Amino acid sequence: xxxxxxxxxxxxxxxxxxxxxxxxxxxxxxxxxxxxxxxxxxxxxxxxxxxxxxxxxxxxxxxxxxxxxxxxxxxxxxxxxxxxxxxxxxxxxxxxxxxxxxxxxxxxxxxxxxxxxxxxxxxxxxxxxxxxxxxxxxxxxxxxxxxxxxxxxxxxxxxxxxxxxxxxxxxxxxxxxxxxxxxxxxxxxxxxxxxxxxxxxxxxxxxxxxxxxxxxxxxxxxxxxxxxxxxxxxxxxxxxxxxxxxxxxxxxxxxxxxxxxxxxxxxxxxxxxxxxxxxxxxxxxxxxxxxxxxxxxxxxxxxxxxxxxxxxxxxxxxxxxxxxxxxxxxxxxxxxxxxxxxxxxxxxxxxxxxxxxxxxxxxxxxxxxxxxxxxxxxxxxxxxxxxxxxxxxxxxxxxxxxxxxxxxxxxxxxxxxxxxxxxxxxxxxxxxxxxxxxxxxxxxxxxxxxxxxxxxxxxxxxxxxxxxxxxxxxxxxxxxxxxxxxxxxxxxxxxxxxxxxxxxxxxxxxxxxxxxxxxxxxxxxxxxxxxxxxxxxxxxxxxxxxxxxxxxxxxxxxxxxxxxxxxxxxxxxxxxxxxxxxxxxxxxxxxxxxxxxxxxxxxxxxxxxxxxxxxxxxxxxxxxxxxxxxxxxxxxxxxxxxxxxxxxxxxxxxxxxxxxxxxxxxxxxxxxxxxxxxxxxxxxxxxxxxxxxxxxxxxxxxxxxxxxxxxxxxxxxxxxxxxxxxxxxxxxxxxxxxxxxxxxx
Amino acid sequence: xxxxxxxxxxxxxxxxxxxxxxxxxxxxxxxxxxxxxxxxxxxxxxxxxxxxxxxxxxxxxxxxxxxxxxxxxxxxxxxxxxxxxxxxxxxxxxxxxxxxxxxxxxxxxxxxxxxxxxxxxxxxxxxxxxxxxxxxxxxxxxxxxxxxxxxxxxxxxxxxxxxxxxxxxxxxxxxxxxxxxxxxxxxxxxx
Numbered sequence: 001x002x003x004x005x006x007x008x009x010x011x012x013x014x015x016x017x018x019x020x021x022x023x024x025x026x027x028x029x030x031x032x033x034x035x036x037x038x039x040x041x042x043x044x045x046x047x048x049x050x051x052x053x054x055x056x057x058x059x060x061x062x063x064x065x066x067x068x069x070x071x072x073x074x075x076x077x078x079x080x081x082x083x084x085x086x087x088x089x090x091x092x093x094x095x096x097x098x099x100x101x102x103x104x105x106x107x108x109x110x111x112x113x114x115x116x117x118x119x120x121x122x123x124x125x126x127x128x129x130x131x132x133x134x135x136x137x138x139x140x141x142x143x144x145x146x147x148x149x150x151x152x153x154x155x156x157x158x159x160x161x162x163x164x165x166x167x168x169x170x171x172x173x174x175x176x177x178x179x180x181x182x183x184x185x186x187x188x189x190x191x192x193x194x195x196x197x198x199x200x201x202x203x204x205x206x207x208x209x210x211x212x213x214x215x216x217x218x219x220x221x222x223x224x225x226x227x228x229x230x231x232x233x234x235x236x237x238x239x240x241x242x243x244x245x246x247x248x249x250x251x252x253x254x255x256x257x258x259x260x261x262x263x264x265x266x267x268x269x270x271x272x273x274x275x276x277x278x279x280x281x282x283x284x285x286x287x288x289x290x291x292x293x294x295x296x297x298x299x300x301x302x303x304x305x306x307x308x309x310x311x312x313x314x315x316x317x318x319x320x321x322x323x324x325x326x327x328x329x330x331x332x333x334x335x336x337x338x339x340x341x342x343x344x345x346x347x348x349x350x351x352x353x354x355x356x357x358x359x360x361x362x363x364x365x366x367x368x369x370x371x372x373x374x375x376x377x378x379x380x381x382x383x384x385x386x387x388x389x390x391x392x393x394x395x396x397x398x399x400x401x402x403x404x405x406x407x408x409x410x411x412x413x414x415x416x417x418x419x420x421x422x423x424x425x426x427x428x429x430x431x432x433x434x435x436x437x438x439x440x441x442x443x444x445x446x447x448x449x450x451x452x453x454x455x456x457x458x459x460x461x462x463x464x465x466x467x468x469x470x471x472x473x474x475x476x477x478x479x480x481x482x483x484x485x486x487x488x489x490x491x492x493x494x495x496x497x498x499x500x501x502x503x504x505x506x507x508x509x510x511x512x513x514x515x516x517x518x519x520x521x522x523x524x525x526x527x528x529x530x531x532x533x534x535x536x537x538x539x540x541x542x543x544x545x546x547x548x549x550x551x552x553x554x555x556x557x558x559x560x561x562x563x564x565x566x567x568x569x570x571x572x573x574x575x576x577x578x579x580x581x582x583x584x585x586x587x588x589x590x591x592x593x594x595x596x597x598x599x600x601x602x603x604x605x606x607x608x609x610x611x612x613x614x615x616x617x618x619x620x621x622x623x624x625x626x627x628x629x630x631x632x633x634x635x636x637x638x639x640x641x642x643x644x645x646x647x648x649x650x651x652x653x654x655x656x657x658x659x660x661x662x663x664x665x666x667x668x669x670x671x672x673x674x675x676x677x678x679x680x681x682x683x684x685x686x687x688x689x690x691x692x693x694x695x696x697x698x699x700x701x702x703x704x705x706x707x708x709x710x711x712x713x714x715x716x717x718x719x720x721x722x723x724x725x726x727x728x729x730x731x732x733x734x735x736x737x738x739x740x741x742x743x744x745x
Numbered sequence: 746x747x748x749x750x751x752x753x754x755x756x757x758x759x760x761x762x763x764x765x766x767x768x769x770x771x772x773x774x775x776x777x778x779x780x781x782x783x784x785x786x787x788x789x790x791x792x793x794x795x796x797x798x799x800x801x802x803x804x805x806x807x808x809x810x811x812x813x814x815x816x817x818x819x820x821x822x823x824x825x826x827x828x829x830x831x832x833x834x835x836x837x838x839x840x841x842x843x844x845x846x847x848x849x850x851x852x853x854x855x856x857x858x859x860x861x862x863x864x865x866x867x868x869x870x871x872x873x874x875x876x877x878x879x880x881x882x883x884x885x886x887x888x889x890x891x892x893x894x895x896x897x898x899x900x901x902x903x904x905x906x907x908x909x910x911x912x913x914x915x916x917x918x919x920x921x922x923x924x925x926x927x928x929x930x931x932x933x934x935x936x
Contacts (some may be wrong), residue, residue, distance in 0.1 A: 084842030085879045179792060219840060227836035227852055228820030229780020233845075236779035242773075248798070267765060287774035288783075289766045361784050361792060361846040361880045410846025410879045450785045491784030655886070659843055662882020685789035685878060694871035696884035 053156035055678025060188070062195035064154050067120040067147035068097050074188035077109040078144075081120035083135040083382045083416070084112075084222065085360075085409040086659070087714040088652040089136045091220045094142050095648055099213045100148030100205055101155075104175035107187070110221050112406025115384035115399075125498070129384035129619030132537065133294040134615035134712020137648055141710050142205070149203040151194075158193035159185055201521060203394065214409045214648050215468035222408070223385060230290050234276040234407045237367045237378045239443045243272060245430045246291040246447055248300050249280040250676040253457055253532055255307030257281060261299040268294050275433035279422075282430045288447055309678040312462065315531055316352060319464035319485040323350075327483055327525035328503045331513040333519030336468075339479030343470020345560060349553055351467070353545045354672035356460035356538055357688060363405060363453035366427035369443035370395050371434050375402045376443075379424065380409025382416035386494070390421035394428040394434075406428060413663070418458055419493035420534070422449065454688060455680040458494040459673050460538030461487040461531075465549040475561030477572070479521040482549070487535045488528040503528075509538065511546030511719070516579050517554060517572035533675070539663060543614040543719035546668070548740070551723035552609040556736060565609055565727065566592055572613075578643045581704045582620040583611045585641035589702050590622035602629040608727025610720045621661065623724040627651075627732055635665060635697040635725055640717065642701065645708035654701040654738050660717025661699055666691035668742050747812045751776060753825025764810035769793045772804060772820055780821035780849045784878070791877030794850035797822050801857040803920070821849040827901065828859040833896035839890045843881035851877050855891050864895050 036406050040656045057063050060072030069077040078094040081253075090110045098108050109568050113120045113129075120129040125141040126723075153167075153449045155177055160167040163183035177182045208214070225231035250256065260281045262274035270290025277280050283294035339345060368391070369377035375395050383389060392399040409416055418424075427446035434442055448456065463486035470479045488505035492495050499506045504526055513524045538544060558568035573579045587609065604627040611620040621640045627633040640657045647653045670689040674681045682688040722740070730736050737743070746758040751772065758771075767786075772778040772795070781804060784792030788803040796805045796819040797812075804818075812818075832855045835841075842848045851874070856872035858865055865873070870891055879887070 023773070086845065088843075091898045219837070220842070222845060223837045223840050223842055224833075226842035227833045229849040229852075231804045231845050232779075233782075235783065236773075238777060238779070269761060287770060289763070289770040292765065359880060361790070361844065361878070362782070363784075408845060411844040413880070440873075447783075450787075450790075655840065655843060655883070659881045659883060662884060663880065666880075666882065684787055685785050686787065690790075690878045690880055691882055691884075692878060693874045693884040693887060696882065699885050730883075 001112050002446050004098065006425055013247040014211075020074055034352055038734065039250070060192055064151040064199055065147050066113075066199050067144055068151055070151060070155075070187050070191050072188045074107055074186045074481055075105045075109050076103045076187065077111055079111050079113045081113040082140070083131040083406070083409055083412070084379060084397070085131070085380065085382065085412040085416070087136065087656060088220065088649060089131070090222050090413040091218060091652060092137050092648050093140050095213050095218050096141065096144035097151075098146050099558060101152050102172040102212065103187070105218060106214070107667065108221065113493055115388040115402070115404045116234055117380070117385040120384070122305070125202050130386060130417055131382050132414065132717045135618065136712070136714070137361055137710045138616070138712055141648070143736035144254070145205045146203055149205050150200050153200045154194040154197040155187060155190050155202055157197040158190045159183065162190075164192060166323060172619055181511045192603060195592060208646070215646060215650065217651055219651055220652070231408050233362055233410050234365045234367060234378055235362055235410065235447070236324050237407065237445060239367070239369065241442055242367070243284050243286060243442060243444045244288045244291045245282045245284045245427075246288070246295040246449065247277065247280045247282045247430075247452070248295050248298050249452060249456065250302050250307060251535060252302075252307030252309065252371065256303040256706030258301040258303040260301065265294045265298050273434065273439070274298065275430060275437070277429040277433060279426060279427060282433070284430065284434065285398065286442060291447070296606075307678060310532070311676050311678075312355065312674045313677070315462060315533075317530065319462070319527075320350075322529060323464055323466050323483050325527075327485070327527040328502045329523065330509040331522060331524040334479075336479040336481040336521040337523035338469050340470035340481060343478050344473045345471040346556060347469045347471075347553070347560065349467045349549075349556070349736070351463075351465040351545070351549045353463040353465075353548070354674065354740060355462045355533065356544070356667055356671050357454050357673050357682070358411075358413040358415035358538055359454060359685075359688060359690065360413055360415055361408070361698050363448045364415065364423040364456070365445065365447045366424050366429045367443060367445045368431040369441065369629045370428070370431040371441050373397070373401060375428070375431070377402060378407060378425075380407045380412070380416060381408065382423070383413055383418065386419060387421045387424045390425050391428040395426055396477070397412060397434050414537040415458065417592045419490070419495055420458070422456065422458065422534075452596040452683070454673075457534035458536035459533065460544055461489065461535040463545045463631065465545065466548055466555045469553065469557055471557060471561055475563060477517070477519045477557055477575070480515070480519045480523070482524045483527070484509060484524070484546070485527040485529065485544070487531050487533070488539070489535050489537055491528065497623060502605060507542045509546070510542035511614060512542075512550060514613070517569070517614065518575060518577045536656070539660075540614050540715040540718040543612060543715075544667075547612040547719035548723045548726070551612060551720070552726050552730075552736065552738070553687040555608065555610075555723070555727040555730065569609075571610060578612055578618045578704075579613060582618040582643045583609070583639045584706055585702050585704055586611075586620035586622050586639050589641065589700060590639035592622060596624060598628050603627065606728040606730070606732025608724050608729070608731055610693070610723035610727060612716075612720045612723075614716045614719060617713060617716040619657070619716045619720045621720040621724040623721065623728045623734060625725060625728040627729070633729065634695070635728075637698045638700070638721065640699065640701045640720075641704060642713065642716065644707050644713050644716070645710045647703045650709055653703055656713040657701040657717040658699045660715065661721045662691055663716040664721040665695070665725065668725060669695065670741055672741055746809065747814045749776070749812050749815060750817045752818070753861055758809060761823040762809060762920045765808045767805050768795070768807040768809065768818065769804040769813065771809065778820045778822050782846055782849055784847065784850075789878070790847070792847045793848040793855060793935045794853040794877065796824075796853060796857060799860065801854050810832060810917070821853060823897050824853065824856060826860060828894070828898065831862065831901070832859065832890070835890040836891040839893060841883050841886040841890050847877060847879045849880065851887055855887070855894070858891065859895055859898060863899065865891060875928060
């Protein structure tokens with residue numbers, strides 16, 4: 001054996017093309033280096049243009065519209081306008097096209113769409129291209145099916161012409177175009193002729209009865225690449241002469257740089273430049289470790305007269321004070337105050353919710369190359385046109401001069417869709433700073449460390465809720481009074497006009513103001529104080545707190561009225577058949593009508609239920625918990641039922657429920673970002689723990705059969721688990737937990 | 746500075762490379778082996794898991810200075826064991842990944858587990874996989890896929906015995922022609 005030998009010196013990442021050549025040469029010489037060479041060969045093909053949308057199809061192919069291309073090789077490339085961050089867009093949207101085309105699934109390829117809010121507008125909340133609010137499938141369902149149907153009509157038209165038969169007699173099955181008289185052709189063979197067919201103005205999409213993919217099992221397009229390490233994330237982008245930037249950020253939100261001393265840093269191995277950017281000082285180096293070492297060695301003096309200096313305990317105290325004062329009305333039916341006053345039993349509860357970090361596995365990052373008249377970006381982009389405009393402003397170009405190449409995102413949970421474009425602007429600012437010192441055109445990858453990511457803000461806001469309710473002598477809920485205190489997420493952003501009405505941020509009260517239960521006197525009021533902590537939507541947004549307060553409180557009322565929690569809810573949901581369907585399915589599959597099996601000696605067991613709507617999807621979950629004699633507890637089993645209209649890919653729906661339950665449970669068990677004198681107290685997974693495999697319950701997911709149009713599934717599984725678990729704990733112990741995260745009981 | 750193997754390639758580090766550089770960044774920035782991910786930098790999340798002499802290790806906390814000369818580092822790109830193939834096939838079959846960022850590390854830990862335990866129990870899986878965080882919480886499928894892979898390996902072992910018996914009788918060859926085996930694997934086996 002004569003293994004390939006590689007010498008690594010301090011300065012510089014190995015130039016990619018050269019190393020590839022070396023590897024390939026070594027193939028002939030030595031077996032041992034062979035497997036590596038093969039891998040790098042594949043990677044090199046990707047890296048020639050990572051994430052880049054290839055534009056027009058190759059000669060011999062055709063693109064009937066902006067959503068798909070058919071190649072001379074019969075490949076069907078679906079241009080997906082939404083970010084793939086795990087929720088399955090790179091499988092679900094291609095499924096819609098393949099369905100209408102009757103393509104074979106093996107023909108399907110996927111490309112991320114470039115930023116363009118005319119072609120790729122989010123039809124539910126545009127004008128903007130972006131992914132969020134569990135809208136990817138809901139807003140694409142008709143659009144991508146029609147795109148596929150148009151391509152189908154053109155292929156059929158070309159075949160009909162070639163075979164001189166009526167178009168209505170041409171069929172397509174599993175990617176083969178054929179006719180009863182023996183005519184047979186592949187998509188590739190027809191592509192050139194199909195391109196000359198008129199693009200149909202109106203196309204009919206299939207009836208549900210004819211679906212071959214929708215509602216059936218279709219494997220994910222990205223599983224293989226994600227299981228063998230070849231899937232490309234922003235973190236993995238390699239470009240010629242690429243530099244890496246790590247930034248010293250201010251310790252407090254809004255704090256400014258007073259001065260910095262780069263002496264000694266610029267001489268460190270690999271470090272090239274130290275540049276000031278709006279939110280700190282960037283150390284730019286040939287590789288990550290050099291940039292990070294430089295950043296850590298950098299001496300920055302921060303302006304102590306600036307920055308947010310409060311502690312989270314002070315913030316919560318102020319929220320409590322506000323809750324006792326009248327807020328803005330988000331909902332008012334009847335007279336809740338009077339009804340509760342007159343009730344025979346009165347109930348009150350107050351809830352505290354901490355700030356939460358998204359803590360996606362891939363810390364935030366972005367690659368930017370700024371040339372004279374053009375800026376190219378590589379990003380797991382969740383907010384295409386918002387970020388495009390923000391970058392254009394920073395670098396002094398028009399938005400159409402900013403090209404965004406799509407990579408997979410290593411999670412996001414909302415973090416990569418920031419109206420403030422924080423880390424994206426930071427990357428662009430570094431590229432701009434490099435340009436100003438003569439380094440225009442040098443690509444730079446901004447990498448946040450986990451600590452940078454966790455301390456950067458844009459958290460799920462902290463919230464304080466109070467709830468009051470009254471029961472009459474028969475145990476009916478006669479009044480419900482809900483007060484919510486917490487920062488507005490959209491105030492001051494471009495989304496304010498759409499989401500703030502009469503001073504009410506819809507994202508603060510969703511799940512509370514639309515409480516489905518039939519309660520005659522109901523009021524919901526809101527306080528939206530300004531706090532200097534940057535906040536953002538976090539997977540399932542307002543429902544992350546409203547589902548908890550409403551579903552644990554309604555449970556408390558059910559128990560107090562002596563009724564079964566499922567029966568109690570059902571009686572109040574008569575006008576909400578989708579909620580009812582989910583609730584009944586979950587209760588049935590969980591065996592709610594049978595007693596929960598007892599634990600071992602000294603153990604207590606409990607079972608709890610919750611049902612909640614978010615993003616037009618209803619989810620019910622039944623959780624079973626076991627508490628040991630020391631008060632340590634574990635969620636053993638969760639039975640989940642989801643009503644999301646047509647389940648385009650049932651297995652992905654199940655995966656999103658499983659993952660959503662795990663994500664919600666992670667926060668419920670462990671998560672809190674706290675501030676002391678304005679300093680974020682958490683920094684990494686040791687003090688902001690994430691759920692691990694031994695804490696994951698067994699999960700069963702059931703889908704309510706439906707012919708309704710699809711609604712989202714990325715978020716709605718999340719908010720239901722914490723109240724279901726809290727209700728299970730209460731069933732076991734009688735104790736209601738109203739401060740999150742849940743502690744030992 | 747040490748010389749060691751990465752996926753069979755001899756890597757020679759010059760003295761000018763800072764000795765505190767973690768192996769993770771040598772893999773990612775110098776060797777372009779980007780399948781191994783950065784997640785936390787403090788051995789809390791497992792996204793950077795590689796095998797060092799066959800044992801799982803968090804490459805983000807392995808400074809160059811601690812690497813012994815001659816050790817064999819295996820990354821996701823160089824993983825070629827039967828356990829790894831079974832794990833990756835099960836990952837695909839059950840569509841385990843969601844965002845996928847942690848999955849290289851999950852696969853490395855799972856392959857190491859199966860190399861050590863043929864039929865891991867739930868407790869074995871918890872112990873071996875608890876160091877690998879998945880924020881998408883794909884844990885239900887990770888557990889199922891490890892069991893699926895273990896089952897497939899047991900079956901394959903049984904059929905290897907059969908193959909060997911057939912080969913002994915001159916009636917057939919060991920199955921080298923699996924459709925999805927990469928040429929690299931064939932070349933190594935032939936070498």
